[in-house]
Amino acid sequence: MLAFIYLAIMWALGDSLCRRFYSFVTLPHRLAASFLVGLLLSSWATYLGALAVGRNSASPLLWSNLLFFIAAVALILRLRRHAPGEPAARATPDAHHAKANRWDWAFIGLFFVFSWWMMFSSFNMEKGRLQIANHQWSDFGATVSIMQSFALGHNFPTEYPHFSGDRIRYHFLFYFQAGNLEYLGLNPAWSNNLLSVLSLVSMLVLVMTLGTLLFRSRAVGRVGAALFFFHGSLSYLPFLIKHGSLTGALAAAAKSQDFLPSGFPYRGEEWGVWSLVNFINQRHFASAIGILLLAVVFLVARARPSPPPDGAEAPSPDEMRGEFEAEPSGVGDTAALARPLTDRLRPYAGFIFTGALLGLLPMWNSAVFVAAFAVLALLFLLFPLKRQMLALALTTAALALPQVVYLRTGNMREAGYSLFHWGYTLDNPTFANVLKYLGFTFGFKWLLIAFALYLGTRLQRSVMLAASGLIAVAFLFRFSDEVLANHKFLNMWLIVANLFVGYGLWRLWHTLIAGSRVPGKVAAAALAALVTFGGVLDLFPIRNSYFVEIPFEGDRLVGWVREQTNPRAIFLTDRFVTHRIMLAGRHVFHGWPYFTWSAGHLTPERDVIYKRMFEERNPQRLLSLLRENNISYVAIDNGVRRGGFIKNVNEAVYEKYFAKVFQDTENEYDALSIYKVAAGTVTQMPPASAADSPADEPSPINAFEGGRGKGRGQFDGPRGIALSDAGQLYVADTANSRIQMFTMEGEFVGLLGKTGTGEGELREPNGMAFDAAGDIYVADALNHRVIKFKADGTYQEQWAGPEPGFYGPRDIAVGPDKHIYVVDQGRARIVKLSGGGKTLAEWGKQGSGDGEFYEPTAVAVDGQRVYVADANNTRIQVFDTSGKFVAKWDVEEWRRAGVLHYHYPDLILDSAARRLYVSSIFTDEVLVYDLDGNKVGTLRPAAPDKFEGPTAMTTSKEGHLYVLNFHGVRVSKIDPGQK
Known part of the structure; x- marks a missing residue:
């Protein structure tokens, strides 16, 4: 009221x-x-x-x-x-007015x-x-x-x-x-x-x-x-x-x-x-x-x-004239x-x-x-x-x-x-x-x-x-x-x-x-x-738009924030566009950076401080950082843990030295934990113990154990996986700008290529594929090219693609026809190359119509058909090998709470079984389709293993499916025949 x-x-x-x-x-x-x-x-x-x-x-x-x-x-x-005095009553408007x-x-x-x-x-x-x-x-x-x-x-x-x-x-x-x-x-x-x-x-x-x-x-x-x-x-x-x-x-x-x-x-x-x-x-x-x-x-x-005389379509000035609306004709007169x-x-x-x-x-x-x-x-x-x-x-x-x-x-x-x-x-x-x-x-x-x-x-x-x-x-x-x-x-x-x-x-x-x-x-x-x-x-x-729904009235987290925290409180959180914490009226230290960057704020400098507060292991230095930036609460959820922006999250330090004041025990808020910044002095906080330092933690070297980091056998933002005929597993360790090689049992073998922008060097390796000769083709999204290595790992050649050139090539496949199919994500197209790099065909453009793409991420090829993961259009499109549109299949699992996110689903064909395996990062499962577009099942690993953001996939001769976990930064191995 x-x-x-x-x-x-x-x-x-x-x-x-x-x-x-x-x-x-x-x-x-x-x-x-x-x-x-x-x-x-x-x-x-x-x-x-x-x-x-x-x-x-x-x-x-x-x-x-x-x-x-x-x-x-x-x-x-x-x-x-x-x-001013009210004017005389106006006559009743004529019929025209x-x-x-x-x-x-x-x-x-x-x-x-x-x-x-x-x-x-x-x-x-x-x-x-x-x-x-x-x-x-x-x-x-x-x-x-x-x-x-x-x-x-x-x-x-x-x-x-x-x-x-x-x-x-x-x-x-x-x-x-x-x-x-x-x-x-x-x-x-x-x-x-x-x-x-x-x-x-x-x-x-x-x-x-x-x-x-x-x-x-x-x-x-x-x-x-x-x-x-x-x-x-x-x-x-x-x-x-x-x-x-x-x-x-x-x-x-x-x-x-x-x-x-x-x-x-x-x-x-x-x-x-x-x-x-x-x-x-x-x-x-x-x-x-x-x-x-x-x-x-x-x-x-x-x-x-x-004004002209009154007419049906002429202006009819209101009877009310402003007190100061006198004509200005006298301005400039001496008498004025x-x-x-x-x-x-x-x-x-x-x-x-x-x-x-x-x-x-x-x-x-x-x-x-x-x-x-x-x-x-x-x-x-x-x-x-x-x-x-x-x-x-x-x-x-x-x-x-x-x-x-x-x-x-x-x-x-x-x-x-x-x-x-x-x-x-x-x-x-x-x-x-x-x-x-x-x-x-x-x-x-x-x-x-x-x-x-x-x-x-x-x-x-x-x-x-x-x-x-x-x-x-x-x-x-x-x-x-x-x-x-x-x-x-x-x-x-x-x-x-x-x-x-x-x-x-x-x-x-x-x-x-x-x-x-x-x-x-x-x-x-x-x-x-x-x-x-x-x-x-x-x-x-x-x-036709759909709603993203956020519980607000009666929501447990919104209620807790409003009732238990000061209205001026500042939260250290994931970099949100919006969140229940913000809907409850509180500020975050560093939200989604696009808006602040475009307004001229010092976003890169804040990135550095933000990372330090999520990675610092010394409790005294950490508390000092939090105090310097007026942080009242620290909120850690799976977005922080798995998002990739923070390399080694110091959640164990917060768990040990800070009071946990909110716990998401039912996973309503992405496994959220909120810690209150202590009111005492910095000197009251104990120094770091040996157990707090990640330096003493052993680095896993088995691909099935994984872990985020730069060590051999650790990954950061991995987006590609392939298996050679010789039985070696290759993982595109994307954010670390390298490709790691493992045995089929996951034991570390070595590295392929080196980091850089020079000829044959890698910056952001993504999809990989082998040809019949054992040569490996790598889509390097940040160097905007496809690189070909010989079976022994030596550099052979690289291709920049047809005009105007590749822009963020994301995936690659070698078809039974020995031709190479590249997902050129930035140009929203598929490029078909010969084994020597000659352009044979290209198709697609940005859009949502048939044959158009919005952030395509993967391609799979059998003898007659080309299957493309059109990720942000939430569908798979099917073409013949010349690029003619054949069909499309909706993949509702690629929507998350009605919001389109950047993600990297993959496609793997099992031509013998007439099955197409489709990774779904939002539902932590692999979807199974027949080649007519019917979804016939889903796959998850047997307990205690589980998928954590499944993305790239590959298959072995024995029929096993190797799945790369983007969030879990490790590899999973499953039998597609399991229930």
């Missing part, structure tokens, strides 16, 4: 302020402006209040909300008392329903379990942790929950407000989604308003706003060609969980970067764009000529200097207020602030009212500069890039390639934009020119390590461009051709279909 009261006061505050400075075209315009202004200002006010008391209060949100309620209500009452209003509300209703579906289909809460859609797991999952750090934690002064001990460098205020609403009583999904839905609908209302003002047609505003949901990319053309017909394409799209790939080989083009997923992932994006549109609407209203100061400032008031709103954007959404700077700089050159716009700019700069300095200075990594960067993500950004990219990405919308500009007025062209500055920003500058982030500027440009597309359609619909409107209507309908069809297809992946 308190959350809804807060929202009502927030909205009322926004309305009271907007009525002082703005006039409104329609009632929806007023409501949208009031919501966005109220949201921005209330978030800032509540946050600053919490920040002010946060150092000395255990409940900063309690006091900041109380202060906000008091101050906001007082300000609303004061503004209402001093509001009443019909236009009904159409406006109908479109807004549709926008609301569609936005509700988008947000709740990607983030929900049901039966106490948080549900995050698979497409949103990574980016959105991280922002949920920010929200929870305010709702259930104590994040004042504010830090990034994934990188404790340093100030936040991410625009976080939207998620602060979502967390605040959760604190006031809503559940996490409702608090986030309610703000997201209202923000998106408000943004679309302002698009409608801008279209109404700019083109003097409400129809154009409605169509332009509706086009937001349809990106216009031509990516549907290859999709249609591939499926042969419209019905085939629609049937395939109806089942698809992947957005349309553009076909360009650039970063992000497979992720749906032009789809609605951006606004689902980045919930703070729409509200910030709404503030920018509010500013543009204000400026266009001040710059446009007098004799007027009172308030009268002289009156023409500037709306501009100053608008500048203040824009100046508050850097910590709301930095990209939109940069966009606002670019757009308003061009509007300054193109529009009149230079003095007023200068006042707007100065106000913006005064408020924004401290935020920019805060976000971009301090303990940051030196930028490894130049601010000026030509080409966006394009590999070869010639002018022709840029035009080709933009032409394909926005398709037939360009024709309608050109038509609209041809018919447009000077004001309309000026607005389009100012908006098009965002294309220049996207292709000329770089603001972070991740240049793909510039897509936001193109997303914003498209929102304005859609109004011109809508205007082009509207004019075409009403165009007389040879005395008839029918040709124009047909052309408009055809173009409307062409610019929306790709967007329609990209709605299906949202509908």
